[in-house]
Amino acid sequence: MPSSPRTLLINPTVTSRSSARFPLSLLHLSAALDRHGSSEIIDGNVDRDVVDETLRVMQQGGFDAVGISVMGGPQLAPAIDVSKALRERFPATPIIWGGYFPTLYTETALTAPYVDYAIRGQAEESLPELVAALGKSPSVLANIGGLSWKNGDAIVHNANRRFSLTDDGLVLPYDKLGDPRRYLARTFLGRRTAAHQASIGCRFRCTFCGVAAMFGGATQLPAAARLERDLSYLKYELGVDSIQFFDHNFFDREQDMIPLLEVMAKLELPWWCYARADALLNLSESSWKLVRKSRLKMAYIGAESPSGQMLKEIRKGTRPDQTLQVAELCRRNGVIPELSFMVAPPQNSEEETEHTFEFIRELKRINPGAEIIVYIYTPLPDSSRHEKDRGKHPGMPLLDLDGAPVVFPQTPEEWTQPQWVAYACHADAPWLTDALRRRIHDFVTVLRCRFPTVQDMRSPPWAKRGLSAMATWRYRYRRYDRPWELNLANRLVRLRMPQVSGL
Ligand code: B12
Known part of the structure; x- marks a missing residue:
């Protein structure tokens, strides 16, 4: 490993371009990496074609490692796509996953042939230590706090690292974006x-x-x-x-x-x-x-x-x-x-x-x-x-509708199945009957039409007032079931859903 390693950091697409916010995880990591080397950031929320963009940047050469931020739910599929493409085209480049998914599901992440290392928790110290240790003996890896890695066929979990809020006196390197x-x-x-x-x-x-x-x-x-x-x-x-x-x-x-x-x-x-x-x-x-x-x-x-x-x-x-x-x-x-x-x-x-x-x-x-x-x-x-x-x-114990124990996915690919993406997004669960799922959906429709969120900047005020008026009787008399007229009107207005897109 060169004395000044270069790392490519990727935030796979998880939301629309208009909902994209500073990728804070990668900005913090980039600042930490640049103290002893250098780094670049690809943000899939802005560069929509992450795979093409990654391969293009990699072709220019010189990266010693790639770090990918992965949150459970909709970010997993694009994370897998970009990891697989990298493994195929640049098989020698180490791929490091970090963020909530590999922290919570470390073994699952490391079952994948396209994930070499998983860093659990905060990585401002662990990631620079890891990129500096790449190519050195496994005994060096064994000392990196918060790192999980593959030693032959075995998965090794190093001890957790203490959290710290370090301050080097600088603001985040926003110009990297x-x-x-x-x-x-x-x-x-x-x-x-x-x-x-x-x-x-x-x-x-x-x-x-x-x-x-x-x-x-x-x-x-x-x-x-x-x-x-x-x-x-x-x-x-x-x-x-x-x-x-x-x-x-x-x-x-x-x-x-x-x-x-x-x-x-x-x-x-x-x-x-x-x-x-x-x-x-x-x-x-x-x-x-x-x-x-x-x-x-x-x-x-x-x-x-x-x-x-x-x-x-x-x-x-x-x-x-x-x-x-x-x-x-x-x-x-x-x-x-x-x-x-x-x-x-x-x-x-x-x-x-x-x-x-x-x-x-x-x-x-x-x-x-x-x-x-x-x-x-x-x-x-x-x-x-x-x-x-x-x-x-x-x-x-968690049981599904047939009374069988719920078995969680064992691979990243299984976590991309629609029912597990919905689980990760708190949008569905294996014990939900169709009737209850519908009841919840209907209640939420009536509620959010009756009280449109102030966070919705897209729908015109008259449309929100109209929907609210339409929903009033249903809300007042608790007639939530099958609000077909609200669903129809909603399709035209498309009220914003803060639980999906954030602010
Ligand atoms: C911003 C945000 C989003 C954004 C997008 C983020 C992005 N990647 O672009 C949006 C709004 C799209 C989003 C969506 C979702 N989110 Co969200 N989100 C957050 C939030 C508020 C902030 C994340 C952040 O920037 N933190 C600041 C940075 C500095 O910290 P960090 O991300 O943890 O990064 C550190 C480490 O994790 C690690 N790390 C991170 N990436 C990497 C990469 C590498 C290579 C390495 C080594 C380390 C590493 O090092 C970083 C620096 O120390 C967190 C809560 C929180 N306060 O953290 C929830 C959170 C991450 N989201 C969460 C969830 C579940 C979701 C959803 C999947 C579901 C939901 N309903 O909320 C949805 C998906 C919605 C959908 N599309 O249907 C959960 C994850 C928990 C879990 N069980 O997995 C959190 C923790 C909220 C919570 N309390 O439940 N989210």
Whole structure:
């Protein structure tokens, strides 16, 4: 391996060009790689033909390794396509997978002949160490934290690495993306919204969440000076006018948040973030004052379920009454709560789902502006949870409609089958009857027509008002079933679905 290795980083296509946001994972990795070598980025959300573009860039020569970011769900098929094409045309180039899929399903990723290495978790340190170690003896590989690799026929999992929020004093290398301004989007927050991540991790260990599986309950906040430097660059250099935070959970302990909120209040960039009901309810009035001044527009809060029992089982750590209270608190403070629910759990699927619909109605009475996201509850397989949590809080075995145990895919290809893509997207589960699937779909159709999301910038206001009026009687009388007229109208208007495309 040369003393200054070159790495090609790829983000396989996962969303439309208009929904493309800064590929933050690759920007962070690129910054880390460039300290001891160099790197280039191909972002499939912008360069739509990732395979052709990758082969074209590779032909120019000189890359020592390729790193591919892979999230379960729709990103897997393009990740496989580009990996296979690389293996065929450049068989000697090592292929490294990183991100949520190889972190959660490490063995599955490494069964593929086109994946040589999987890095679990954060990779700012592990990836540069790996590319520097390529071609050296296996004993060097064995010392790289967070790396899983193939030693002959055996798969070796090195120890986990501790998470850290390193700061080399620089902003991310946005210019690696060509003109970074093409990633600024018109959203309900502003005309030039940028994605940013300030802190990492989450201190909670909800059993269903990929973030808990990745971080195991650890979190780290940035220094206020760093947040100010990064956001000021976005605001004053790139002309950003609003921010979507990808932080796994923005609001942490109040005393630690105050310096960060002061930065946000100073910059006054309308913003969106992930939050928890308990953290918002615990904020003092002086912090809320900062929040209002900072122009927080929307907070995505995992409400998950109206059942206290289920919230305990999934180790959510919040209660249904807190969900109701936070809806009211947000209303008073001019923040829209975007509340997400997981319906159709494997046990008592129908009752739990109907109970959730009623709870959503109650929330809408408390705060009609609250936005609702409905997912199907699709738990992670125990093997994909963080090593600290495996075997604990097992829950009931997952059974399909015939009562047979649910068997998770064993290869990346199997994960690309439509039913497993839907599972990864929390859109379907093997225990769902056709009737329940339809019932959920119909409820969501009536709900989102009755209360169109403010995030929809595409549909004209008259169309949204029209749909809302059409849906009123169905919503009022709970006549959700077969809303054919709304489906028809929707086909013309195509309301936006935040759960699929993000903001
Ligand atoms: C932005 C985002 C998206 C974007 C696209 C992202 C992209 N790749 O272009 C969009 C909106 C399209 C998206 C879609 C989905 N997403 Co998404 N998304 C996120 C989000 C909010 C931020 C990701 C991010 O940029 N993080 C910042 C960077 C710095 O961190 P990172 O990505 O983790 O990268 C680090 C490591 O993972 C690793 N790494 C990453 N890539 C690579 C590559 C290599 C080579 C290496 C070595 C390491 C490595 O190193 C990086 C630096 O330390 C996360 C939640 C979060 N806060 O992270 C969810 C998240 C990743 N998404 C998730 C999911 C499930 C989805 C969906 C598949 C389903 C859904 N309903 O949400 C959908 C697909 C929707 C559809 N099309 O139907 C889950 C994944 C968990 C899991 N169980 O697998 C997350 C964690 C949300 C959650 N809490 O459930 N998503």
